[in-house]
Amino acid sequence: MLIAFILPLGVLIGLSNPAAAATSATATYTKTQDWGTGFGGQWVVKNTGTTTLTSWTVEWDYPAGTRVTGFWDADITSSGNHWTAKNKSWNGTLAPGASVSFGYNGAGPGAPSGCKVNGASCDGSTPGDNPPSAPGTPVAGNIQDHSLTLTWPAATDDNGVQGYDVFRNGSKVATVTGTSFPDSGLAAGTTYLYSVTARDTAGQTGPPSPEVSVTTTGGGGPGGDKIRLGYFTNWGVYQRNYHVKNLVTSGSAGKVTHINYAFGNVTGGACQIGDAYADYQKTYDAASSVDGVADTWDQPIAGNFNQLRKLKKLYPNLKILWSFGGWTWSGGFGQAAQNPAAFAESCYRLVEDPRWADVFDGIDIDWEYPNACGLSCDSSGSASLRNMMSALRARFGAGNLVTAAVTADATPGGKIDAADYAGAAQYMDFLNVMTYDFFGTWARTGPTAPHSPLTSYAGIPTPGFDSDSAIQKYKAKGIPAAKLNLGIGFYGRGWTGVTQSAPGGTATGPAPGTYEQGNEDYKVLRNSCPSNGTIAGTAYAHCGSNWWSYDTPATVASKMAYAKNQGLGGAFFWEFSGDTANGELVTALDNALK
Template sequence: MKRSLRRALWAGAVVAVTVAAVPVTTAFGAGTVTTTFTKAQDWGTGHETRVTVTNGSSAAISTWRIEFDLPSGTTISSAWDADITSSGNHYVAVKKSWAGGIAPGASFSWGYNGTGAYKAPLNCTINGAACGGGTTPPTTTPPTTTPPTTTPPTTPPPTTPPPTTPPPDTGGKKVVGYFAEWGVYGRNYHVKNIQTSGSAAKLTHILYAFGNTTGGRCSIGDSYADYEKAYTAADSVDGVADTWDQPLRGSFNQLRKLKLLNPHLKVIWSFGGWTWSGGFTQAAQNPAAFAESCYNLVEDPRWADVFDGIDVDWEYPNACGLTCDSSGPNAFKNVISALRSRFGSSALVTAAITADGSNGGKIDATDYAGAIGNLNWLMPMTYDYFGAFAAQGPTAPHSPLTSYTGIPQQGFNSDAAIQKLKSKGVPANKLLLGIGFYGRGWTGVTQATPGGSATGAAPGTYEAGIEDYKVLKNTCPATGTIAGTAYAKCGSNWWSYDTPSTINGKMTYAKNQGLGGAFFWELSGDTTNGELIGAIKGGLG
């Protein structure tokens, strides 16, 4: 059933809104301090704001305190790199204990996620002085502190984990997205694009795909992309270029930088996938040895702070994918148990699994429910049900939410998979609904509605029969929906894919079913302003 698509987004603009340039009091040095509120992202139901404090005075600032009001309909739901307190719509932000003073001419940035659309703060003061525009400063005197004898870095050191505040508006639901390591090549898609597109603020977890399993051991998938590639300042998450002698480069170092900018974000290293699942058969013969190899790799001192756990994408235990496995129904459960034992209770251990809900299908081949106690969540891959791997058709949506009259295979839909897993004892809140950020298509099609015949795969940018949503929304706009997803016929080509509207419907389903959230393959298929991930986030809110 499943033909795993493992593929890679560009960047959006940042709109800056300068709130004020304010005079500082004598206690904080002569000159001015500029406080700038920057609207980094706005997805309607929420937004991300970046705040920069720049010391334009002639003396170092040992502490700072910003007070401001937010207009009605806007609240702060999470913040990073500053301590926030509030009373009604009035907010106070003060320097973190680990953040040092700000030298003359230097800046410090912090940020917050807010509910509602972005609105510029009002009545801003910094260190007791008016932020400008004639606003009267408060009568309270800002606290004074003894300047430190040394100036610590303005960001926490890598050994100090940042606070783990989830992004807003998802009701505690998970928003999990894949980053494909090979995207740094032909697609020119890098970790920086997760930040500049606004996706980082909307994600709760990133799955880094993939590590290899050859020989029944966890191993590096692509050392150059993973930790050797040198990044220029222009392509780096924080605008700082790699040096030839630094101990860690590549996507791993970029992910480290991304996490510092987004303290709520967790990163999980995913192993296997369609191409590299063959090694799981040998792993199942000695789960403890497999788990030991995975732990040693994920927790390698060079990047141990980057990853928060491990994901298993075994396609498919006791069934056939690229190769066939006959390890038995307990193999998956045993491998997961060994991983949990080795990684411990605090690490994330997750798995992407089949979404074949047919009678006697791939879900029935493995004891997934028996493994759930050792997993944080399961991700049934509720996409790729149908496609031009059946070259003659019939045309059908590759990610139907429900069954429909004329569906080519009973049980090949999201709801069938979810209901089967729940009936076997998998808790709903440990299931995430899968979304594809791409379409599957045929050519040689004459019938506009699903069920038509075809002559082969429709042309695609990187692979025949597959195309990104960001392309299809313009080249072949959706003309109809069926079973909760969209389809379109353009000339002789017929495509099915999810749109923001159909994703919203799927998120309503996920909430109604009590699911733990949603995941998607993968980041590069979305538009530069993150339409699809915005729909996931907004729909789960």
């Protein structure tokens, strides 16, 4: 039951009565869980003396309205607001240096105070052993887009300072022995508040230093004011072995502004959980967790949701949206469109579920495709998307993001023309134009063509299947450029049985792929089939009998230049796990949008 403990400044502390004095034992409290209406608590009793303890008693006070509701590994009683825990028959004996814990569930908002263990102070302080002083005001140096170095004047203590706890935005981020701390993984153009407390050799903490405000460089958040959004898939935690922590280790989390969590299901006219195990049940050990703290069996939620919650603590400007639908689950939108208000209510209740409401900043709809055909065909009418987005905006309000992934089919009478995207856009914060998958091995024999052409080119198999045509068509319908984001695929599409290096060749079928024929991650293709040509702003590669098209850092940069020249809101990509371990494509996208 060791997990981050929420008390003032979010730190793990021992609560003490300074009038008492003892050196034989200490008792330290941890708030292990907080689920709104209740909490979990744990005390650790340690024998700090030189003789064996044969029993122990811990006492503390709770403010009115806070109480213990159930307990284990100790017998807990109360008298008014005063609580007493006594050891069980089997855990009262503690050799020098040994410790034991007991726990309980409670209700109410208060924190324990006036702690005593065996009648003496819980911190084991002795007369004359005072807490340390406050450190001096911290100073930030070497301030970069994503890092800085904090230094501060030393604190003083009558028996010596053992270390310092560093706090960022009220949460402890490190404990160090010196008077400096290099902080990294920050968001560019973001303001952070830092303070430091000293800890003496008895473990006592002193008052905090003055708080200092520091703003990283970069201006307007990472990547300036442009949106850089990436999809994170819940199924990636399985065969792909890609987890939220990978966003940190790759450096990608500090280079995006938004994450779309994919996907929630749409069925029965409602938003539903997509994968309960991956979403909020899978537990993580310390090594796999974003903050290095392992999940416990009794915490309210685990899984990706809890890891995303931890990610937001590290990157407080990051926005996370829950995306519903996608290629496989878009068939449910037709029924949802029959009662948009009821659909919106179901989505709001799910996204804003108290167990994870703090994780999400809004909702994304990935309907493939309204009043048109994708995996299945929809005939809900041209107004269905507009009515749905109107209902979602009304229910989610101005304080939440409401967005959608939208088609890039700009052919006359094509998918853009099939629905009222302009009417829907007035209710959306932005639209992610899926400017990829124009061409692929659904045409088994070719012709070979880039799956994400930025512009049209001589010999393109289908005129109107290119990014620029889609952007221009949306703009012509009256959708502001600043609401449109350009799409990038972090993967390639390819054929086999190809003899022609240039686009337009014939094929015998899809090229082999790790997870899907005709589809492969960029991180694989960059080595297995390096690009040897570019057409319409997209790289292609002919190696052996295989022919692939995909984006590289160079083509991503050129597409971001296009997005900036067109005044677009930014860019997005599908999806994080296709990138290299050091976030090569995310870095290219981030740098080009600055």
